[in-house]
Amino acid sequence: MDKFEKIDKEIKGYTQEGQPGRENEMDPKPIAEDDDYKAGGKLEGKVALITGGDSGIGRAVAILYAKEGADVAIGYFDEKQDAEDTVKRLEEIGGKAKAYAFDLKDVEQCKKLASDVMSDFGPINILVNNGGVQHPQEDFLDITPEQIQETFATNIFGMMYLTQAVLPHMSKGDSIINTSSVTAYRGSETLIDYSATKGAITAFTRSLSQQLAPKGIRVNSVAPGPIYTPLIPSTFPAEKVEKHGQETAMERRGQPSENAPAYVFLASQDSTYMTGQAIHINGGDFITS
Template identity: 65%
Template sequence: MREEELEQMHQQARGQTQDQQPGIEAEMHPEPVYDDPEYVGSGKLKGKVALVTGGDSGIGRAVAIAYAKEGANVAIVYLNEGRDAEKTKQLIEGYGVKALALAKDVSQPENAQPIIDQVIQEFGQLNILVNNAGKQFPQDDFLAITPDQLKETFETNLFSMFYLTQAALPHLNKEDSIINTSSVTAYRGAPSLIDYSATKGAITTLTRSLASNLIEKGIRVNAVAPGPIWTPLIPATFTKEKVEAHGEDTPMKRRGQPSENAPAYVYLASRDSSYVTGQTIHINGGDYITS
């Protein structure tokens, strides 16, 4: 989309909140841009099978659609957002590939193997694992972060990556790819998202360490670190005032759209990035980092 269109959408997203995590995309106004009409696939992932957690909405939906445009069959995992998941499934299938939507809580270790088993049963293979599911619970007071909140944040954002990657690994082969969703908060911190930022820092280190561990198998492991992106997580976690100001502190003076992240995930899943592993791509509107 053109920059002026994105800026207009930024101005339209005013003062809305939701009362559940991780949020419902169908209730957002304007709806996030998940399918950029200017992005045209070229068969980069033809014959591949991808699994995207948190694939019902937000960045996960945009990635799933971009993969479908590139010829991959795509499985998505979601928590309880059935309406969003069904729409994403239809969008994927609209590009002539197969789709599978699985309602599973990835934070629970007993769900990892059944998820992978269903993907293999449906498609016969797995080539791309995108660990994208996440939650965040803002707390201005560090003392207000309870053990239960800390546990839920880490189980969803970080532990799920261990569970799913361990279950998926026996099915991944040379030239296959693992892509983790980190965050700009892993690099610059966030005073009201301390536990969330801690998980994202751990994800960045996990990415580097796992890349080193799997390099001899020819399996590449990389990450994408988005900045402020217009996803259901934003109205589901912030006040109206913070939703209105979301992204305005970046040099581009606006929030990003999920579709602006998707090409990076395509790059990291395709042969285009054959010499790239252990790296993080930063998509944050110019919110530059020095570390």
């Protein structure tokens, strides 16, 4: 049994109150870092901004970016302990790191995040739009207008606000990476508004990539399947947390560390002929579009 199969069996049903969830309160903790990964200086001299970088997938990406030589700024909502833990780990790895609390729903806060990061770090070379929320509902008719507003404002409006603030300072060779979801491609009967935002992210990625290709700025996405992060116990009931990912071909959930190398690939010189695309990390779901 490998480490990913082992932790999958160890995770029992539990929940956390309130969203965003807290990684420091998860038991067991997700695998944010894979000691078997061999870094190769792929992001030396780059500055990265990662939203939702305090925990889950974003934290794993931040750690791998630091290992590949980047200076890393993380944006987060209000999970101070997770943000501090992540910055501490990034500083141990080396390079510059700082965390910024902000609200993706607020255009002025997105602009301020971009300008604060640029004054602390210089121009941003890699923007990872990863922060997001989900509010499962069994019945579509129970989704309130307030929920629809919140899910869209956080997951896609904020992504567009922040990209508008960062883009004017980006140059040829820079990269934007958006976190989508398998739910954009196969739907989700209990995450209808969320899946719609993820579909919007896919269309946003494709469309912006076309506009920016002549400038040499690439825009791609990663579409994870079921991954063990604070989002899961903070939004799903305990029995769903326990069984998360069992329906995949691999019959297990994924770990954040299994997503992060794709974000390195999309940010680095290894993917110079790729733009407007999605990388699917979902344990074997067959995605056709």
